[in-house]
Amino acid sequence: MSTRASANPEAPSARDRLLCEAMTLFAERGFGAVTTREICGAAGVNPGAIHYHFGDKDGLYREVLRLPVLALQQQLEGFDDPRLSLHESIRRFLQPFLFDDGACSAQLFFREMQAPSAIFMDAVARDVGPIFDRFARLLARHAGLAEPTAAIHQLAMGLQAMAHDYTVTRPMLDAFHPELLANDPLLEQTCHRLADWGCALVKYESQRHKNP
Structure with missing residues (x-):
């Protein structure tokens, strides 16, 4: 690290630079195609820095x-607060998946x-899975169920998938029907509509459970 960078209290640390450069390189080329030497070179640190800060690649x-x-x-903090309506809880849960900041x-x-x-799969199971379990329990509670059923878990994943798909396929959607989201650049109206659909589907699952 240069003397100038060390003297600047706002300069990113070697650890932060490694994370930033690794994120960029992994995103561009994938985990297997990037070497630790490349990451260290991009971050401007010595080759042993990854071992020092993270153990290994x-x-x-x-x-x-x-x-x-x-x-x-x-971003999802408090989405399942019991004081919130079902609609507001679903909207808060889906909103982060609708926004792509590049x-x-x-x-x-x-x-x-x-x-x-x-x-990645280990990280998803450990850190992301519990979030979806909370969402499924929220939907089950509003459907009058003590525990989420398989259908409720599928509904939780399906609602998130719909929201995420707007981000992933936005260029295609704009090409097919540019007028659909022309007045909804941040997809706030779309998120509200998805929450409407979510409420309707929770009601359907509740009725289906009562009358198989």
Whole structure:
């Protein structure tokens, strides 16, 4: 690290630079195609820095994957508060999945969903799975069920998938029907509509449970 960078209290640390450069490189080319030497070179640190801060390349990748999950957890804070209506809870849960800020993390997660690595699947099971379980329990509670059924779990995943699909396929949707989202650039109206559909589907599952 240069003397100038060390003297600047706002300069990113070597650890932060490693995370930033690793995120960019992994998103562009995938975990297997990037070497630790490349990452260290891009971050301007010595080749042993990854071992010092993360143990190995796998440890670095786990931390790279963990950061956007932590951000998601913060965005979803309180979505299942019992004081909220079902509609508001669904809207709060789906909103983060509708917004793509162009960050490398979104590109990285999309790459992993196409060809998931063992590290990614472990991170998803540990950090993301519990979030979806909370969402399923919320839907079950409003459907009058003590515990989520398989159908409720599928509904939870289906609602998130619909929201996420707007982000992933937005260019295609704009090409097919540019007028659909012309007045909804941040997809706030779309999120409200998805919450409407979610409420209707929860009501359907409730009625189906009462009258199989």
